[in-house]
Amino acid sequence: MASLSQILGQIYTxxxxxxxVLLLELAILVRGAACASARCSITTxxxxxxxxxxxxxxxxxAAGTSGFPAAECSVCLSPFEEGDEVRKLKCKHTFHKGCVDTWLQQDSATCPLCRRPVLPVDVVVKHRNHQLRESYDGGDEEITIMLYALHGSIYTIYTS
Ligand SMILES: [Zn+2]
Ligand SMILES: [Zn+2]
Incomplete structure (x- = not known):
């Protein structure tokens, strides 16, 4: 027979x-709603x-330069080879397509050499939102596991 204080203690716990659990679930809802619409984010x-x-x-x-006169890519520091896929920015700086595309996603989308902006600010911000949302999704997994653990302990208390 459990005493009254034990029962009260259990009810309190x-x-x-x-x-x-309620607070955590609320936190997830608020975070999901912060930037859920496609209007404020764009995919990679x-x-x-x-x-x-x-x-x-x-x-x-190299022959005739065809508008790409640079000799090497300043991101990976290797020389351009015939037929390499390259991207020429408005500032006339040229890089490997893969190199500069990765750079633009990590940096604030400016030329690796002269830092002139390559993209409008709103595009950069929207893509940054998308990246943030992706890292939030990873965080939600941890909270979900915590919620399961909490629900589990409530169940244990209830059945003991
Ligand atoms: Zn490169
Ligand atoms: Zn440049």
Whole structure:
């Protein structure tokens, strides 16, 4: 036979646990709603399509230079080879397409050499939002595991 104080103690613990679960679930809801609409974020695919529009890529050709006169890529520091896929920015600086695309996604989308902006600020911000949302999704997994653990302990208290 459990005494009254034991029962009261159990009720108190359960109430506290339910309250923490409620708070956590609320936190997830608020975070999900912060930037859930497509209006304030763009995917990496959309981002790279805009990069393509602003700075079209082409094949490097040493002969005749075909508009790509640079000898080496300043991101990876290796010389351009015939037929390499390169991207020439508005500032006339040229890089490997892969190198500069990765750079633009990590940096604030400016030329690696002269720091001139390559993309409009709103495009950069929207893509940054998308990246933040992706890292939030990873964080939610941890909270979900915590929620399962909390629900589990409530169940244990209830059945013991
Ligand atoms: Zn490169
Ligand atoms: Zn430049």
């Amino acid at each position: 359960m109430a506290m646990l339910f309250f923490s 695919d959309q981002f790279l399509k805009i990069v393509d529009k602003k700075a079209p890529s082409g094949r490097y050709s």
